[in-house]
Amino acid sequence: MSETISPNTTIAQYTIVSKIGEGGMGEVYRARDPKLGRDVAIKVLPASPSENADRLNRFEQEAQAAGALNHPNILSIYHIGTHNGAPYIVSELLEGETLRERMAGAALPQRKAIDYALQIAKGLAAAHDKGIVHRDIKPDNVFITNDGRVKILDFGLAKLTAIDGAQSQTEVPTRKVNTDPGTVMGTMGYMSPEQLKGQAADHRSDIFSFGAILYEMLSGKRAFRGDSMAETMSAILREDPPDLSETNKTVSPALERVVRHCLEKNPAERFHSARDLAFAIERKRCRRSSRQKPERQLASRVGLVSMRSPN
16 A cells, blocks of 8 residues: 555545544544544554564554543444445544643643543543553543544553553653563553553553643653653652642642552552542542532622622
């Protein structure tokens, strides 16, 4: 197959419209589904990478893992197949930007950070309920649609909790750790301590990565980042990130405790489940809203009194 698929090419029932992106795991195209009258995204693994068994396995694993899930905060998979010897995945077409792009190196407003965090936690809970661990949660794999919906992407590293070992390709520096059970990869800066040690990673590893993302959304800085890969690894294994209050005075102590609970080095000391995590975040959001409501009411009353006051 040619390196780029031309517009108007037909793949199964879909007609290619244009190429919209590419990465190490394939090229992504906008296509039209004439039967259902909607646009979709098609990720195609080029012929040469598809000859690599490890990449092919990861590509197929992404389709199978995401395809087994049906949740508003997880990218929907519609179809998988092969075109001229190259495997492809058809998914919903998203309009918006990744969380990495949304943050752009700066902290998000706390209200937005809490909203996005809650949606990510709910998506992870749905995956974990199916026995699927993502293992590469990072801002690049979280997408924010134009209407504010969060979508978790790229289940290429995902595994059932009873399966060990996978291959990964990420768009930011990664670290591969060889272990007796197999090979574990993840994105440096977001990997859990157990991933770095080459130990089995379960749903609590995703919770650690989630904590690193939430920290970054609130502070504008990565929770673990050294001048070298070795320093970053050491920080993840042995150090706690700086207090959020050092970079964002508006972060409540309760929310900071949620972040710290996610980032415990020992998996047993983290939230027991993503559902527990989502519940904790929801509770913080409700408390924040209840505090702000009296303030808004008071402001309205003050404004009304001012309007009624004689000149």
